Amino acid sequence: MKIRKKPPQEEFVSQAVRTGGDGQDAQEIAFIDNALFHADHAEDELFGEGSERIEVADWHFISPSCLEADGPPIKTKVLTPKQEKLLFLRYNYARRRIRQAQIRGAIRGTFESLMIWRQRAQDARDALVNANMALVPAMLRRVNCPNVELEELISEGNVALLRCVDRFDVSRGFRFSTYACRAIIKAFHRLASRRATYQKHFPAQYDPQMEKCDLGDRIHRQRWQDSIEWVRDMLTDNQAKLTLVEQTVLLERFAMAREGKGMTFEQIGPIIGLSPERTRQILRTTLRKVREAFDKDTAGPVQLAGA
Template identity: 40%
Template sequence: MQEQLVMNQSIAGTNSPLQRRLAGRREQEVSFSAERSDAPLVQVGPADPCDHGFKSHENSGSLRALNSSEEAKLKKLMSKVIDYIVSPEFDKEDAESNIFQDVEEITRPDISWYRPLMDDGTTGKPGSVKMPAKKASAVLTLAQERVLFLKFNYARFRQRLIQDELDGRLPSLKQKHELLKWNAVSENYRRQIAETNLALVLAMAKRVRLSDVDFADLISEGNMALMRSVDKFDCERGFKFSTYSCRAILKAFSRQGMKDTRYRKRFPAEYDPSMERSDHLETLRRNHEQECAQEVKHIVINNEADLTSIELSVLELRFGVTSEKSSESEENTPKRALTLEQVGQIIGVTKERVRQIQNKSLKKIRLMLEDPTNSERKAQRQATAN
């Protein structure tokens, strides 16, 4: 009784509807705990929106443990304060039954037209996109929109009640299931409202003239603005949702256009990895190496450096360069380059002697390449070839 007296005093000092509802629920729990009876207590839950596919549990004994995906979703829900749009309907005693059961059910729209339309319009311009037929896009009345938004915000309101009741404490298993249930309800109606108004984004995209903005980016930004409008729209003000969301979508298009304009000023050309680094010097070096190799081959084949027969044999065996004399005299010339030791075994000398012969022959070729008259002979050969 002492606890009940303190609770009554705290209730008298509350002002907001949310605080009054929380205090009333705590007072009811205290009175239940003070009551003794031999018969088991049956907890009667609120009128859940069972007709909408969301099942409630009558007692905590029938609750199952959450799986890993549900625990992760619950952790995400508890990490932020759930916001909602206040309505006087939420403070009534039979608010849940009035909002969910005593109203006409609104059928979900058919959005099968949306995906093919987006696939056809991603390569075109906003003005070339054809709007869907009226029968393919459901248009809600003001009363129907109010019904959907009341359901959506009441589901968020119930989640906020549980969050405020916890006040930083860990939720019980029943509270976890309640949070997940009302989150599923709110997400269901949020999706239904957005699907019903998908055509608004296309209608606004036809009105703007942003040739520099990609059509897919424009539609994506408009869809994000539409979802934000669903979260912030107040149906109690008496306006239709399109009045509020169309201006938000146009503002989002304008921001996207300014963002793309700033980007193109900083980056006038598209990024091309092949043009990021110039390979001009590397190409010149590679071409120079090929020209030098061809020149060395010409000197060896024509023996312009006055190489001896043993020097020609060493170069042939070591580097695979064949002169005219050796190609005519020897038919079984190895194709691959041999080591110093292998060359020494073939010509009958040590590998050190083979190294000396190789260095001497390469020195003759280097002197021939550095000879000023060699460039003149090279120019004459190129002129003759042309």
């Protein structure tokens, strides 16, 4: 038996219908069924010319002060029960038609119909989300999660709201906010629990200063300390044959006899009764004598830097 191979265009349409046009499998397109969907007049009642046109403004982020427990009330336009029910019926009916189109496969006109129903489902979902987005900051004011950042809580609440829109069954008879508020608060608590568990295992926060390697600095400090000790031993034995003035300038300039920073030439000058320029010249001569003594002592450490 010879099997006819589909033309490239027909194969593309078949693949687009099976995936819904965005790569999703047909099994992932779920919907909440309703008795109205099985009636012959369902499409006309939900999307016909006589159906109500519902306009919902886009949600804009509110001031952070509204998230505080004693902050001003969050003002937003609330859907009436009739409008809310109509939007959920439209959303689930559109998803039902998408599922049917995916199951039928590549039939003439199916792809165009699929795109129309996908747009209708997206419009209904956007309207429901924008109309109920204020539930997230409202529920955020009722919880206390000090170990979680505000941005993470808002993000987790938004994701929980999207899940609620996809799973809400309008035929049960109660409002969407009754179902969504509990789900959003539970999402906050789950996030706080995960963060507490993470902090229990990793109590220290990331500190960039702790990640830096200070090996070079420690080697430099050790060499400097060794040089200071060597110079002190040299001064004790006076191997460089320094005068009392030269020893004083060297000790005060490099703070060898005390803790802290070395003194400037202007500070050393009054101690020895000389000008700062003459003090600098004496230090230069002193360092030359120290280097000569160092060259004779091959076991000595690195020599001191110049003035």
